[in-house]
Amino acid sequence: MIIFHEVNKHYGKFHVLQNINLHIKQGEVVVIIGPSGSGKSTLVRCINRLETISSGELIVDNVKVHDKKTDINKLRRNIGMVFQHFHLYPHKTVLQNITLAPIKVLGIAKEEAERTAMYYLEKVGIPDKANSYPSSLSGGQQQRVAIARGLAMKPKIMLFDEPTSALDPETIGEVLDVMKKLAKEGMTMVVVTHEMGFAREVADRIVFIDQGKILEVSTPEEFFSNPKEERAKNFLNRILNH
Amino acid sequence: MLNFSILIDHWDMYIEGFFNTIKASVFAMIASLVAGTIIAIFRIAPFRPLNWLGTMYVEFIRNIPLMLIVFVFFFAPSALGLRINSFLAGTLGLTTYTAAFIAESIRAGIQAVPKGQMEAARSSGLTYVQTMWYIILPQAIKIVIPPLGNQFLNLVKNSSVLGVIAGLDLMYFGDLISSETFVTFDVYIFVAMFYLLLTIPLSLSVSFLERRLAKNR
Numbered sequence: 001m002i003i004f005h006e007v008n009k010h011y012g013k014f015h016v017l018q019n020i021n022l023h024i025k026q027g028e029v030v031v032i033i034g035p036s037g038s039g040k041s042t043l044v045r046c047i048n049r050l051e052t053i054s055s056g057e058l059i060v061d062n063v064k065v066h067d068k069k070t071d072i073n074k075l076r077r078n079i080g081m082v083f084q085h086f087h088l089y090p091h092k093t094v095l096q097n098i099t100l101a102p103i104k105v106l107g108i109a110k111e112e113a114e115r116t117a118m119y120y121l122e123k124v125g126i127p128d129k130a131n132s133y134p135s136s137l138s139g140g141q142q143q144r145v146a147i148a149r150g151l152a153m154k155p156k157i158m159l160f161d162e163p164t165s166a167l168d169p170e171t172i173g174e175v176l177d178v179m180k181k182l183a184k185e186g187m188t189m190v191v192v193t194h195e196m197g198f199a200r201e202v203a204d205r206i207v208f209i210d211q212g213k214i215l216e217v218s219t220p221e222e223f224f225s226n227p228k229e230e231r232a233k234n235f236l237n238r239i240l241n242h
Numbered sequence: 243m244l245n246f247s248i249l250i251d252h253w254d255m256y257i258e259g260f261f262n263t264i265k266a267s268v269f270a271m272i273a274s275l276v277a278g279t280i281i282a283i284f285r286i287a288p289f290r291p292l293n294w295l296g297t298m299y300v301e302f303i304r305n306i307p308l309m310l311i312v313f314v315f316f317f318a319p320s321a322l323g324l325r326i327n328s329f330l331a332g333t334l335g336l337t338t339y340t341a342a343f344i345a346e347s348i349r350a351g352i353q354a355v356p357k358g359q360m361e362a363a364r365s366s367g368l369t370y371v372q373t374m375w376y377i378i379l380p381q382a383i384k385i386v387i388p389p390l391g392n393q394f395l396n397l398v399k400n401s402s403v404l405g406v407i408a409g410l411d412l413m414y415f416g417d418l419i420s421s422e423t424f425v426t427f428d429v430y431i432f433v434a435m436f437y438l439l440l441t442i443p444l445s446l447s448v449s450f451l452e453r454r455l456a457k458n459r
């Protein structure tokens with residue numbers, strides 16, 4: 001589904017992603033962890049070409065993302081993305097946030113798009129907020145709307161970049177629950193998170209990245225009980241003991 | 243006391259000037275808003291040559307005195323053997339000049355919309371133009387209204403430059419009445435009052451809009 005082959009990315013002279021090789025299968029949930037500034041966001045953002053790679057090959061859903069001729073808008077229909085700071089459209093209601101892309105990108109009729117939107121709002125547990133504006137919702141509710149907005153495009157892949165890092169502790173759970181449900185239903189997910197409980201429970205594989213390099217790819221059991229890399233051990237110690 | 247007989251005796255001239263000032267201002271407002279929006283989009287579009295053109299325009303035009311620009315519109319056609327009426331030349335000069343400032347206000351407004359909005363919209367498959375239209379511009383407009391209001395106020399006042407090329411506006415008729423009557427102070431006080439008749443409601447409606455927008459945020 002997602003294949004990184006010898007991918008490198010530079011910001012000017014800075015080598016953010018170094019020789020990335022990673023193969024993510026359909027239906028897999030891959031959690032990416034690593035210290036701040038290690039390149040986690042950059043890695044995820046390359047998948048839908050919010051960032052362009054400098055060399056190597058990146059193939060998503062059988063399409064070459066790195067190829068200039070690729071119709072990126074078409075590819076992006078199949079890839080939902082959830083950001084740390086939600087990025088809901090403040091001038092639109094929850095329902096309008098969710099239906100905009102299905103109507104404008106997929107050309108779906110408004111009524112049908114609204115029905116789909118309501119279906120996903122039920123799924124994330126806030127159908128009663130359909131006509132509210134984002135500013136009147138809590139962080140957890142906003143993030144669930146953002147997830148529903150992504151799902152309404154019926155994507156094949158969902159990308160999450162620290163979806164709970166900007167939330168109050170008491171609302172983190174409600175967002176993680178939605179993500180768990182999604183994982184169980186077989187969605188292909190790439191998740192950057194510091195929620196180790198989530199990673200342990202839901203991930204099929206953990207990717208540990210540091211200074212732009214993938215240092216370890218393993219199952220949660222292996223990774224948490226017996227990390228192979230020294231830096232992964234240190235990272236886990238720091239993050240689990242505070 | 244003000245000599246109101248001047249106002250009464252020259253009422254027709256004042257009114258003609260007043261309406262020409264309105265005409266020039268309204269035309270220049272609309273035209274400079276359209277031109278300014280296009281130039282702003284040039285400046286931020288993801289295409290270098292357009293950025294360059296937009297920047298050239300803004301830097302060139304806003305660093306030249308308005309009067310010189312009006313002169314160019316007035317004298318350049320006659321140098322080429324064409325005739326242009328002074329009202330039109332003045333209004334075009336005013337438009338050209340104001341468009342540069344409006345472009346800057348709009349560009350700043352667009353760039354004040356958080357970057358994440360563009361990313362969220364683009365990652366959902368919307369094109370750049372769709373994203374601009376449905377997501378960025380509606381938010382930018384709210385940010386841009388106060389500075390745009392100021393540009394429009396400046397525009398109304400700057401329209402007095404038409405007077406210099408006999409553009410039949412308020413200022414022109416003011417000069418005319420003054421040279422006929424040999425009165426200066428009173429004549430120009432009445433001119434000022436007519437300007438205030440335009441600028442005060444404009445200024446008030448901008449503050450009103452500003453407050454409305456602040457509320458539903």
Ligand SMILES: Nc1ncnc2c1ncn2[C@@H]1O[C@H](COP(=O)(O)OP(=O)(O)OP(=O)(O)O)[C@@H](O)[C@H]1O
Nearest residue numbers: 011014016034035036037038039040041042043162
């Ligand atoms: N647009 C950019 N220009 C230059 N450098 C950048 C840019 N974006 C990110 N970087 C740098 O690239 C490195 C990796 O950034 P990235 O955001 O991918 O890290 P991250 O692992 O997601 O970190 P965090 O946990 O803080 O979100 C950082 O050192 C960052 O400063």
Ligand SMILES: [Mg+2]
Nearest residue numbers: 040041042162
């Ligand atoms: Mg990050």
